[in-house]
Amino acid sequence: RKEVEQDPGPFNVPEGATVAFNCTYSNSASQSFFWYRQDCRKEPKLLMSVYSSGNEDGRFTAQLNRASQYISLLIRDSKLSDSATYLCVVNTGRRALTFGSGTRLQVQP
Amino acid sequence: GAGVSQTPSNKVTEKGKYVELRCDPISGHTALYWYRQSLGQGPEFLIYFQGTGAADDSGLPNDRFFAVRPEGSVSTLKIQRTERGDSAVYLCASSSRGLRSGANVLTFGAGSRLTVL
Numbered sequence: 001r002k003e004v005e006q007d008p009g010p011f012n013v014p015e016g017a018t019v020a021f022n023c024t025y026s027n028s029a030s031q032s033f034f035w036y037r038q039d040c041r042k043e044p045k046l047l048m049s050v051y052s053s054g055n056e057d058g059r060f061t062a063q064l065n066r067a068s069q070y071i072s073l074l075i076r077d078s079k080l081s082d083s084a085t086y087l088c089v090v091n092t093g094r095r096a097l098t099f100g101s102g103t104r105l106q107v108q109p
Numbered sequence: 110g111a112g113v114s115q116t117p118s119n120k121v122t123e124k125g126k127y128v129e130l131r132c133d134p135i136s137g138h139t140a141l142y143w144y145r146q147s148l149g150q151g152p153e154f155l156i157y158f159q160g161t162g163a164a165d166d167s168g169l170p171n172d173r174f175f176a177v178r179p180e181g182s183v184s185t186l187k188i189q190r191t192e193r194g195d196s197a198v199y200l201c202a203s204s205s206r207g208l209r210s211g212a213n214v215l216t217f218g219a220g221s222r223l224t225v226l
Contacts (some may be wrong), residue, residue, distance in 0.1 A: 008149070047178075
């Protein structure tokens with residue numbers, strides 16, 4: 001079983017739609033959680049951290065469910081510029097971050 | 110520098126050749142990471158440096174892969190006897206301190222795309 005699992009998608013949604021991605025992780029001792037965004041043929045960039053109480057940054061909301069070991073990302077009012085791959089990232093207690101395979105989002109006009 | 114710089118951006122080599130990939134992290138960042146990303150996959154951890162020493166090299170796939178960071182700044186990833194399966198984008202990232210010290214944000218370079226023919 002992979003340490004971090006994501007639905008690869010693609011999720012094809014119209015502009016203005018709300019879309020949600022989930023991610024599960026296997027190590028219950030995982031300490032911190034993030035969503036990174038990766039545009040085609042570019043490097044990953046931090047989108048937002050995920051806090052236990054849930055957190056919001058503009059149109060983006062991240063939530064953590066430690067009991068079920070999953071993380072979610074909700075994007076409201078999708079824009080064309082949101083089209084990218086969204087990587088779920090976990091600090092499993094090792095010295096480096098562990099990345100999921102990513103979920104691809106395509107927002108269509 | 111302003112960001113993480115990686116060279117070369119693209120490298121095409123023949124099976125069996127030796128390759129070096131260079132990473133210049135953000136000035137002052139003590140932690141440096143190498144990841145490898147294949148098509149359709151997320152970045153896969155290779156090795157982590159804290160200062161000059163390799164703090165964790167558990168992700169290196171075999172002994173053909175080696176990395177150094179002799180002065181605690183620039184790092185070189187070295188691949189001997191390259192194989193077609195080594196083709197991937199090699200990403201370098203740095204952070205101001207190690208993850209266990211509370212730094213959680215990695216800043217990535219643009220990557221070095223390696224193609225082994």
